[in-house]
Amino acid sequence: MKFITIDKKDWTKGIDKSRKTYQLFGPVKDENGCKIKELDKDLAPEMDYHESVMSAKSVLFPQTETLLTANLDESVEDHHIMKRAKNEYTPRAVLGIRPYDAKAILLVKLNFDTDEYRDPYWCDAYEATTLVGLGITHPGPFDFSTSVGSGPFGEEGLDILMADLDDHYLAKVLTPKGEAYAAACGFDAAADDKESQALFDILQLEAEKNITSRVETDKLKDKALLDLHEAPFWDDIAFACINCGTCTYVCPTCWCFDIQDETKQKQSSRFRNWDTCMSPLFTRHATGHNPRGAKVQRVRQRFMHKLKYFLDKYDQGIMCVGCGRCVKSCPVNIDIRQVAHTMNTFEKKD
Amino acid sequence: MDTCIKKIRALAADLLDKGEVERVIGFAKGTIPMATSPIAIGSKQEIEKLVFNSICGLNLANFVTKQKGKTAIIAKGCDSRNIVTHIVENQIKRDEIYIIGVPCTGMVDKFKIASLFKDEITQFEEAGDTLTVSSLSQTQTLNKQDYLRENCSLCTHRNPVLYDVLAADLVEEQVLENPFPDVDRIEALDPDARWEHFENLTKNCIRCYACRNACPICYCPTCFVDEAGPQWVGKGQNKTDVDTFHFLRAFHCAGRCTDCGACVEACPMGINVRDFTRKLNKDTLEMFGWEAGLDLTKRPPLDAYSPQDPNDFIK
Numbered sequence: 001m002k003f004i005t006i007d008k009k010d011w012t013k014g015i016d017k018s019r020k021t022y023q024l025f026g027p028v029k030d031e032n033g034c035k036i037k038e039l040d041k042d043l044a045p046e047m048d049y050h051e052s053v054m055s056a057k058s059v060l061f062p063q064t065e066t067l068l069t070a071n072l073d074e075s076v077e078d079h080h081i082m083k084r085a086k087n088e089y090t091p092r093a094v095l096g097i098r099p100y101d102a103k104a105i106l107l108v109k110l111n112f113d114t115d116e117y118r119d120p121y122w123c124d125a126y127e128a129t130t131l132v133g134l135g136i137t138h139p140g141p142f143d144f145s146t147s148v149g150s151g152p153f154g155e156e157g158l159d160i161l162m163a164d165l166d167d168h169y170l171a172k173v174l175t176p177k178g179e180a181y182a183a184a185c186g187f188d189a190a191a192d193d194k195e196s197q198a199l200f201d202i203l204q205l206e207a208e209k210n211i212t213s214r215v216e217t218d219k220l221k222d223k224a225l226l227d228l229h230e231a232p233f234w235d236d237i238a239f240a241c242i243n244c245g246t247c248t249y250v251c252p253t254c255w256c257f258d259i260q261d262e263t264k265q266k267q268s269s270r271f272r273n274w275d276t277c278m279s280p281l282f283t284r285h286a287t288g289h290n291p292r293g294a295k296v297q298r299v300r301q302r303f304m305h306k307l308k309y310f311l312d313k314y315d316q317g318i319m320c321v322g323c324g325r326c327v328k329s330c331p332v333n334i335d336i337r338q339v340a341h342t343m344n345t346f347e348k349k350d
Numbered sequence: 351m352d353t354c355i356k357k358i359r360a361l362a363a364d365l366l367d368k369g370e371v372e373r374v375i376g377f378a379k380g381t382i383p384m385a386t387s388p389i390a391i392g393s394k395q396e397i398e399k400l401v402f403n404s405i406c407g408l409n410l411a412n413f414v415t416k417q418k419g420k421t422a423i424i425a426k427g428c429d430s431r432n433i434v435t436h437i438v439e440n441q442i443k444r445d446e447i448y449i450i451g452v453p454c455t456g457m458v459d460k461f462k463i464a465s466l467f468k469d470e471i472t473q474f475e476e477a478g479d480t481l482t483v484s485s486l487s488q489t490q491t492l493n494k495q496d497y498l499r500e501n502c503s504l505c506t507h508r509n510p511v512l513y514d515v516l517a518a519d520l521v522e523e524q525v526l527e528n529p530f531p532d533v534d535r536i537e538a539l540d541p542d543a544r545w546e547h548f549e550n551l552t553k554n555c556i557r558c559y560a561c562r563n564a565c566p567i568c569y570c571p572t573c574f575v576d577e578a579g580p581q582w583v584g585k586g587q588n589k590t591d592v593d594t595f596h597f598l599r600a601f602h603c604a605g606r607c608t609d610c611g612a613c614v615e616a617c618p619m620g621i622n623v624r625d626f627t628r629k630l631n632k633d634t635l636e637m638f639g640w641e642a643g644l645d646l647t648k649r650p651p652l653d654a655y656s657p658q659d660p661n662d663f664i665k
Contacts, residue, residue: 245560327382
């Protein structure tokens with residue numbers, strides 16, 4: 001373990017230096033709020049944002065990503081043969097992300113990187129990426145990360161965790177990737193490990209004290225899946241839902257995608273787009289049959305996947321890191337904390 | 351408006367008690383500040399769940415179709431205009447719906463209020479026109495009239511146009527010298543700047559379709575963007591495809607949009623989706639003297655032919 005101090009005056013200079021070898025991503029603010037985006041040259045990450053509508057998910061899993069391409073010109077050798085798209089996997093660093101967004105990447109990894117299958121696009125991007133998090137000193141009222149195994153100073157998934165100490169950052173370098181990135185920035189002012197850790201512990205404790213929001217999930221594991229599936233409360237939960245994709249798109253852990261083919265003149269490409277289980281199209285078969293044709297089935301699917309199927313399948317908690325984005329962004333205020341409570345306390349009546 | 355909730359609850363309880371309606375559709379208190387949630391109340395015991403305040407910005411007409419049995423709905427001016435539109439467009443029958451009209455003094459712009467704060471809002475209270483909004487670091491007292499949603503500040507139909515009962519006294523309608531200052535601003539731009547304005551508007555669109563799904567007139571069984579055979583529009587984040595969705599949706603709303611603002615209310619990115627529909631509202635007013643949802647006996651202008659229709663485009 002190694003701590004370094006970074007004077008804020010040197011921050012921009014340092015990350016600019018890293019641009020020689022790293023493609024940078026970070027929080028960017030505009031009139032529509034804050035998103036994690038690629039940082040164009042001269043654009044510094046917005047480090048003191050209090051919320052970002054969109055998570056860091058898109059850095060590894062862009063909303064639209066070309067997978068394969070083919071040339072349809074028959075005079076060319078290999079025409080009509082789909083080949084992997086020439087995407088760049090040069091080193092990239094994501095700066096200033098929330099610790100829970102890094103934890104979310106680990107949950108997404110469970111799906112894209114398994115013993116049976118490795119999604120080459122996501123995994124190659126993941127391997128190329130260094131995640132530099134910024135601890136949350138003042139958690140917002142919707143942050144319930146501590147009750148789902150993350151927290152304002154959670155280290156899981158991060159390569160570097162920084163703490164904002166007014167005129168400087170104190171950075172805890174957690175992995176070799178983190179070390180390499182700090183070196184590329186020229187950040188090398190070592191801080192005392194013991195003292196720094198003590199300070200981190202205090203900051204974490206203080207920040208966690210301010211988290212008032214929580215989610216109950218302790219009884220979900222022992223509930224019978226079909227009891228929850230057939231529970232009577234789904235109609236009430238689903239009534240307000242307008243079946244937009246907001247909750248799934250703002251969610252850092254939702255990983256579902258759709259595959260599309262498009263042809264333009266002699267160039268064909270196959271790409272994937274984020275998909276949403278809220279949309280009837282998500283499950284509609286070519287025959288026209290839709291196993292989740294009703295809104296209530298789709299709403300149930302989203303919560304059952306996050307709070308029950310995922311938990312049962314991986315035994316690594318629920319598929320939620322407590323960022324609160326879906327709670328804030330849902331146009332009709334469907335609140336996952338409330339749904340979790342309803343599911344967690346549900347007792348089947350005989 | 352905060353006092354009319356007692357009347358709303360009493361009316362709703364009475365309707366449910368007498369079995370005149372199966373359910374009452376209204377707004378429930380949100381789980382977070384500055385949020386409400388549409389709710390269907392089926393029994394008198396749940397009546398306290400109903401609220402009505404300045405954050406009921408969605409349009410409840412979007413929730414009344416395809417219900418079994420008679421439904422009562424809490425309707426602001428715009429909701430009532432969309433109920434009229436639903437009846438005219440055969441989405442519901444007049445006798446299937448019981449309208450509890452609520453004269454409205456406007457809904458507040460949540461994005462505008464949130465932008466006043468450095469951190470997240472933890473409390474929102476209103477008393478008459480005074481809004482008290484707090485975050486963890488500060489409290490601000492605001493005048494509601496300064497923070498109305500743009501469509502509400504330009505609204506000339508605050509009173510329900512169709513109702514069975516009123517939950518409060520009618521309010522005075524606004525008389526506006528110019529009901530379309532926003533359109534005028536865009537029209538005044540040169541073509542390049544105008545194009546840039548619209549390009550910019552959609553640059554953060556995530557295609558969640560919350561705007562479309564919150565819109566009461568977007569009820570097509572399959573929206574053109576969801577059609578798969580043939581597929582009319584690409585589904586990726588290609589800018590042309592994103593823009594195509596917005597442009598075509600707006601044109602499909604021409605002469606039908608009541609400017610209720612539900613699209614803007616629902617957009618997670620805070621995009622002023624109304625910029626796409628407003629010019630069409632202005633055109634239908636100027637060309638056909640038409641405002642949507644005011645008259646049960648008339649078809650929307652683009653849905654009917656009249657020899658008096660403007661023919662200036664024929665040269």
